[in-house]
Amino acid sequence: MKTKYIVRGLIATLLLAFSISSCESYNEELLDGLGNTREFSPIGLTAIIRSQTTVELNWTVKEGENNYVVEFSADDPEFKTIFKTVNVTANQLPIRVALEGETTYSIRVKAVTPGLEDSKWSVITATTLAEQIFLASVDGDIEAKQVTLRWTPNSNVTQIVVNPGAITHVITPAEKASGIAVVTGLTGETSYTADLFNGTKKRGNKAFTTAIDIGNGILVKTTDNLIQKINDAASGAVLVLEQGDYTAQSGIVTLNKSITLRGLRSYSKPLVKLNFVLGAGASNFSLIDLDLDGTGLTDPAAVSNGLITFTGASAIFGDVLISGCKVHDVAKALVYGNASLAKVKSFTVENTIVKNVNTTASADFIDFRLTYVADIVIKNSTFDTCSTGRDFVRVDAGTGLTGTGLTTNVLIDSCTLYQVSNTVAPKRILYVRFVSNASIVRNTLITSTTAIYTNQSGTTMPTFSKNYYSGAPSFMDATIAANKIDASGTTADPQFTNPAGGDFTIKNQTMIDNKIGDPRWR
Structure with a gap:
C-alpha cells in the first residue's frame, strides 16, 4: 500500500512540475509581450x-x-x-x-x-535559376547562317557557346560594352541554343531557329502569279514568299501533291488570301510564317469548308502543319475533314495567332468527321474569338475507322484561349467521339467563355496539368450535368494588357513564373 501511494505521489509531483513549467513558459511569453526588452523574430x-x-x-x-x-x-x-x-x-x-x-x-x-x-x-x-540577361531579338537578328545576340550592355560576360556544334564566340571589349555580338557559321532552318557565360558561370540562355536558307526553294515575289506558281510547282516543292501583299490572287487552291508555302522573313509575313483543298496525293502540307486572311473568300463549288479541307475517299495524308502564322477572318473551320475512310497522320498548329475563325457556326473549329486523324497538336498559340457557338476540337466516330484499333490523340499545350466556343448553351473544347481517344491539356490559359471541356461519355477523361481559368467557371463546375472538369485547375486574373486589342500580355507574376499560356505573352 505504501508503495502504491508513493508511486501516485511521484506521478502527481511530476504532473504538477510539468504544469508549472508550462505556465512559466506561457507567462514568460506574456510578460515579454507586456514589457519585453527584445523584439520578436519575424x-x-x-x-x-x-x-x-x-x-x-x-x-x-x-x-x-x-x-x-x-x-x-x-x-x-x-x-x-x-x-x-x-x-x-x-x-x-x-x-x-x-x-x-x-x-x-x-x-x-x-x-x-x-x-x-x-x-x-x-x-x-x-x-535561383539560371540567370537571364539576354534581351529579346529584334527583326532581322535571326538569319539563315548567323544570329545577332543581345544582352544587357556592360555586363560581365566572356563568351557565347551555340549548340549543336559547340560554336564558341569570344566576346570582345566592344561587344561587351554594346551588349551585341554576331555568331556566324550556322545552318538554315536549324534549332539552336545559345549560352552566355562569364567564365564558367552561365548568365543567359536563348533558343532560336535560324531562318530559311532558300537553297533549292522557289522564291516567289509579289509580282508573280502566286496561284500559278503553286500549280506549276513539283511535288515536295518549297515556295518561299518575299514579304508583301499577295491578295490580288485570291481563291481556293486544290492540291494533289505535297507542298510547303512559307514566308521568307518570319517577322514580315506575306499577306495571302487563299483556302486550300487537299486531295489524294497531297501527303504533306505546310503553311509557315504567313499572314492568312480569309476575308470574303467563298467557294462556288462548295467543296472548301475552311482554311484547309481534306477530300478524297480513302486518301492517305501525312503531316499537315500551320506554324508561325497569323490566321484571321476565316468564316468556316480552320481545318475540316469529311472524306470517308481517309486518314491523316497529324494536324499541328504551333506558334500561331488565330483570330475570328469559324464565325458563321457552319462547322466546328478543328473538325474531323468521317476522316480519321491520329494526332492533333495545338501548342504555343493564341486563339482569339474563334468558333463562337461551336466546338473547338471535334473528332467523330468515322464509319469504317472507329473501333478498328486506331486512336486519336489531342494535345493542347501552352496556349491562350480567349472567347473561344463561347455561347449560352455550353460548347466543348474537346468534342471527341472516336472510340479510342486520349487528350492532354496543360500549361494553358482559358478566359472569357461559357465553354466546358466535354460532357460526352465517349470522350476519355482528359489529363490536366497546370491550367488557369478566368471568366471561364464551367471548366471546374461539377454541378453541370456530365461535365468532365479540371479539378486541378486554378482560377486567377491574368491581368491582360489589352485583350480587346489583341494584346494578351499577362501581368500576373505567378502565371509568368509558372509559364502559363502562349509564351509570346509572358
Missing part, C-alpha cells in the same frame, strides 16, 4: 523565386514592428560571408531582391526597433 517568412534570379520575400508584420534587416549569404548556410544586406520597412513588403543565378542563398531576417534589443534571426533558403 514569423511566416516565405521566399519565392521570381523571373529566374529575383527572390520575393514576405513575412508576418507584428504590430509595433516597422524596421527589419535582411542578409543574404551565397552557398554559405553559416553566413560566414554576407553577400548582400537590405534594410526594409513594413510597408515595403513583399520585397524583391535581384540575386545571381544558379545559387543557393541562405536568407535571414531580424526585426530592429530603437530601445529594444534586435530580434533573433529568422532563416530561410532559396535557390
Whole structure:
C-alpha cells in the first residue's frame, strides 16, 4: 500500500512540475509581450523565386514592428560571408531582391526597433535559376547562317557557346560594352541554343531557329502569279514568299501533291488570301510564317469548308502543319475533314495567332468527321474569338475507322484561349467521339467563355496539368450535368494588357513564373 501511494505521489509531483513549467513558459511569453526588452523574430517568412534570379520575400508584420534587416549569404548556410544586406520597412513588403543565378542563398531576417534589443534571426533558403540577361531579338537578328545576340550592355560576360556544334564566340571589349555580338557559321532552318557565360558561370540562355536558307526553294515575289506558281510547282516543292501583299490572287487552291508555302522573313509575313483543298496525293502540307486572311473568300463549288479541307475517299495524308502564322477572318473551320475512310497522320498548329475563325457556326473549329486523324497538336498559340457557338476540337466516330484499333490523340499545350466556343448553351473544347481517344491539356490559359471541356461519355477523361481559368467557371463546375472538369485547375486574373486589342500580355507574376499560356505573352 505504501508503495502504491508513493508511486501516485511521484506521478502527481511530476504532473504538477510539468504544469508549472508550462505556465512559466506561457507567462514568460506574456510578460515579454507586456514589457519585453527584445523584439520578436519575424514569423511566416516565405521566399519565392521570381523571373529566374529575383527572390520575393514576405513575412508576418507584428504590430509595433516597422524596421527589419535582411542578409543574404551565397552557398554559405553559416553566413560566414554576407553577400548582400537590405534594410526594409513594413510597408515595403513583399520585397524583391535581384540575386545571381544558379545559387543557393541562405536568407535571414531580424526585426530592429530603437530601445529594444534586435530580434533573433529568422532563416530561410532559396535557390535561383539560371540567370537571364539576354534581351529579346529584334527583326532581322535571326538569319539563315548567323544570329545577332543581345544582352544587357556592360555586363560581365566572356563568351557565347551555340549548340549543336559547340560554336564558341569570344566576346570582345566592344561587344561587351554594346551588349551585341554576331555568331556566324550556322545552318538554315536549324534549332539552336545559345549560352552566355562569364567564365564558367552561365548568365543567359536563348533558343532560336535560324531562318530559311532558300537553297533549292522557289522564291516567289509579289509580282508573280502566286496561284500559278503553286500549280506549276513539283511535288515536295518549297515556295518561299518575299514579304508583301499577295491578295490580288485570291481563291481556293486544290492540291494533289505535297507542298510547303512559307514566308521568307518570319517577322514580315506575306499577306495571302487563299483556302486550300487537299486531295489524294497531297501527303504533306505546310503553311509557315504567313499572314492568312480569309476575308470574303467563298467557294462556288462548295467543296472548301475552311482554311484547309481534306477530300478524297480513302486518301492517305501525312503531316499537315500551320506554324508561325497569323490566321484571321476565316468564316468556316480552320481545318475540316469529311472524306470517308481517309486518314491523316497529324494536324499541328504551333506558334500561331488565330483570330475570328469559324464565325458563321457552319462547322466546328478543328473538325474531323468521317476522316480519321491520329494526332492533333495545338501548342504555343493564341486563339482569339474563334468558333463562337461551336466546338473547338471535334473528332467523330468515322464509319469504317472507329473501333478498328486506331486512336486519336489531342494535345493542347501552352496556349491562350480567349472567347473561344463561347455561347449560352455550353460548347466543348474537346468534342471527341472516336472510340479510342486520349487528350492532354496543360500549361494553358482559358478566359472569357461559357465553354466546358466535354460532357460526352465517349470522350476519355482528359489529363490536366497546370491550367488557369478566368471568366471561364464551367471548366471546374461539377454541378453541370456530365461535365468532365479540371479539378486541378486554378482560377486567377491574368491581368491582360489589352485583350480587346489583341494584346494578351499577362501581368500576373505567378502565371509568368509558372509559364502559363502562349509564351509570346509572358
